[in-house]
Amino acid sequence: MKTLYPHAFRMVAAVGLILAAGASTGYAAMSATAVTDLNVRAGPGPQYPVVALATRGSTTVLEGCIEGSLWCRVNAGGVSGWAYAKYLSADAGGSTVVISERRAELGIPVVTYEATGSVAAMPAEPLELIGPVDEVQPIAPPPTVQTYITSNPVEPVYLEGEVVLGATLPNTVAVRQIPDYEYEYVVVNGQPVLVEPATRRIVYIYR
Missing domain, CATH: 2.30.30.40 (SH3 Domains)
Known part of the structure; x- marks a missing residue:
């Protein structure tokens, strides 16, 4: 993958x-x-x-x-x-x-x-992706968004739980703006995601 x-x-x-x-x-x-x-x-x-x-x-x-x-x-x-x-x-x-x-x-x-090998370290008291997961309207981001995210990498944050559509980010997790685009982005648990600013819900996951 x-x-x-x-x-x-x-x-x-x-x-x-x-x-x-x-x-x-x-x-x-x-x-x-x-x-x-x-x-x-x-x-x-x-x-x-x-x-x-x-x-x-x-x-x-x-x-x-x-x-x-x-x-x-x-x-x-x-x-x-x-x-x-x-x-x-x-x-x-x-x-x-x-x-x-x-x-x-x-x-x-x-x-x-x-465990038989090393992995990325989790924080001592990791924050948790907030649930329950709500239904979200599917979006189809244009290729330029992926290009921008690739060209402007950010450090990943690791949260307890799993990256799923509709999960809500804790308020303390910083997200990045995308020029001329309504959604913001962050890398959660190793996966880039798009976030709805008003609700902080994950609306798209790059897999």
């Missing part, structure tokens, strides 16, 4: 070791649905590179979640990685529930992750 800022990802992708803890050998794989276009990352955190994209409404295989974390191991289209549980849903007795809210009820097994 290409990014506008390859230099922002000078890191060794940590493949890690996934160890199922407490899951019986008879556990049947659970399906989870992406409630929005959702990154699948190489490790359990926004500082890890994106390895796949689970499109809105697509089904992934849910392998388990880390205890006390919002990151879960999934398989999306044959690619294994980690996705943010607030944007995954599953069926619970005929009702659709968000995985991060009903893990115990769903009986999701616990997995662990052991």
Whole structure:
């Protein structure tokens, strides 16, 4: 997957070791649905590179979640990685529930992750992308916008959570203006995004 800022990802992708803890050998794989276009990352955190994209409404295989974390191991289209549980849903007795809210009820097994390489450091107390995610009107930025962003790189900020359409940036995150354009930009968790100034919502993600 290409990014506008390859230099922002000078890191060794940590493949890690996934160890199922407490899951019986008879556990049947659970399906989870992406409630929005959702990154699948190489490790359990926004500082890890994106390895796949689970499109809105697509089904992934849910392998388990880390205890006390919002990151879960999934398989999306044959690619294994980690996705943010607030944007995954599953069926619970005929009702659709968000995985991060009903893990115990769903009986999701616990997995662990052991990093085997170095990644970009997260702040000690990272800010969080504010939710819930709202529906946003799709936009189609002209190519000149991407050219301007590429020519005027900014340092990325790392926020707890995932970069999704409709997520709102904390007020303390600085954004940059684009000449003669209604939206502003910033690089969040390694991905350039366009932001609506009035609401600070993410309205476009460069993948």
